[in-house]
Amino acid sequence: MASIFGALVLGFVLSKAVRFPEKAQNIIGNLSTVAIFLLLFIMGITIGADPEVMADLGSLGLKAFLIAAAAVTGSILAVWAGTALVRRVARD
Amino acid sequence: MTKYLVLTLILGILCGHFFVDPILIPRFEMALEWALLLLLFAVGVELGFTKHLGRQLRSMPRAVLLLPFVIALASVLSAVIVNLFIGLHPIEAAAVASGFGWYSLSGLLIAQSYDTALGTLAFLANVMRELIAIVIIPFVARRFGYLSAVAPGGATAMDVTLPIISRNTDAQTTIAAFYSGTVLTLLVPIIVPLLIKWAQVFR
Incomplete structure (x- = not known):
C-alpha cells in the first residue's frame, strides 16, 4: 500500500523534475501499457498454477x-x- | 487493446496451468507485486506530463469525495439483491462483494476466518470484477460519463484499472479514480472482517 503510493509519487516527481522531450514522453507513455500486460500475464499464471x-x-x-x-x-x-x-x- | 488484455490473462492462466508447479506460486506473487509497482510508477510519470494538474484538482467538485462510498454501498446492495438467485446468506454475499475487486485480500480474509469455499468464491468474484472492469471501462466512459468509469474497478481503480481509466477519460478523473480506489482499498480490511464476524452469528 505504502509502496504503491511511493511508486506513483516517484514517477510523478521524476517526470516533473526531468523535462522529457515530446518523443520520450510518447515512449514512456507506453510503459503503463507494457506493465499492465505483464501484470495480467503473471496474474493469470498465479491463478492457473493453483x-x-x-x-x-x-x-x-x-x-x-x-x-x-x-x-x-x-x-x-x-x-x-x-x-x-x-x-x-x-x-x- | 481490451481484447488483447483478456487474451493475455487467458494465456497466463493456460501457461500457469500447464507449465508452472504450484510450489512456484509465491515467486510469481512477488513478481506480481513488482509489476504492480512498475504500473503505478508509469501512471505517476504520465500524470506528471499532464499540464495544469493543480488547476484541474482545484476545480474538482467536492461531491467527488463521496465517490468511493457510493461505489461501496451500491456494490454491496447489488450483490445482496442478486444473491436472491444464488442462495448464500445475504451477509455472506455482502462480504464477498466487499472485496471491491481486491481478490487476494478478500479471498484470504474469508478463507482464513470463516469458510474456505466462500473464500474461493470471494477470490473468483473479485478477479471477475477486475476482469469485467477492464473490458467495460471504455464503454462506460463513453456511455455513462467519465466519473462512472471509476465505479466498475472498485479498489483496483488505484492500480490495475487506473491506466485504463486514464486512457479513456481525463487527468481529473484519473486523480478521482486514484482517490476512490485508495479509499476502497482501505475499506476492504475493515468491512470484510466485520461482515464475517456478523455472518458467524448466523452460522
Whole structure:
C-alpha cells in the first residue's frame, strides 16, 4: 500500500523534475501499457498454477460472475445517477 | 487493446496451468507485486506530463469525495439483491462483494476466518470484477460519463484499472479514480472482517 503510493509519487516527481522531450514522453507513455500486460500475464499464471482455484472454477464460477456483474452494474448506475443529481443541484 | 488484455490473462492462466508447479506460486506473487509497482510508477510519470494538474484538482467538485462510498454501498446492495438467485446468506454475499475487486485480500480474509469455499468464491468474484472492469471501462466512459468509469474497478481503480481509466477519460478523473480506489482499498480490511464476524452469528 505504502509502496504503491511511493511508486506513483516517484514517477510523478521524476517526470516533473526531468523535462522529457515530446518523443520520450510518447515512449514512456507506453510503459503503463507494457506493465499492465505483464501484470495480467503473471496474474493469470498465479491463478492457473493453483489446482484448487482451477478445480473450483466450474462449481463456483457462475455464482462468482453473478456477484461481480451485479456489483459492477450497481455501482456504475449509482455513480451515474449520483453525478446527474449533483449536477442538477448545482444548477438550481 | 481490451481484447488483447483478456487474451493475455487467458494465456497466463493456460501457461500457469500447464507449465508452472504450484510450489512456484509465491515467486510469481512477488513478481506480481513488482509489476504492480512498475504500473503505478508509469501512471505517476504520465500524470506528471499532464499540464495544469493543480488547476484541474482545484476545480474538482467536492461531491467527488463521496465517490468511493457510493461505489461501496451500491456494490454491496447489488450483490445482496442478486444473491436472491444464488442462495448464500445475504451477509455472506455482502462480504464477498466487499472485496471491491481486491481478490487476494478478500479471498484470504474469508478463507482464513470463516469458510474456505466462500473464500474461493470471494477470490473468483473479485478477479471477475477486475476482469469485467477492464473490458467495460471504455464503454462506460463513453456511455455513462467519465466519473462512472471509476465505479466498475472498485479498489483496483488505484492500480490495475487506473491506466485504463486514464486512457479513456481525463487527468481529473484519473486523480478521482486514484482517490476512490485508495479509499476502497482501505475499506476492504475493515468491512470484510466485520461482515464475517456478523455472518458467524448466523452460522
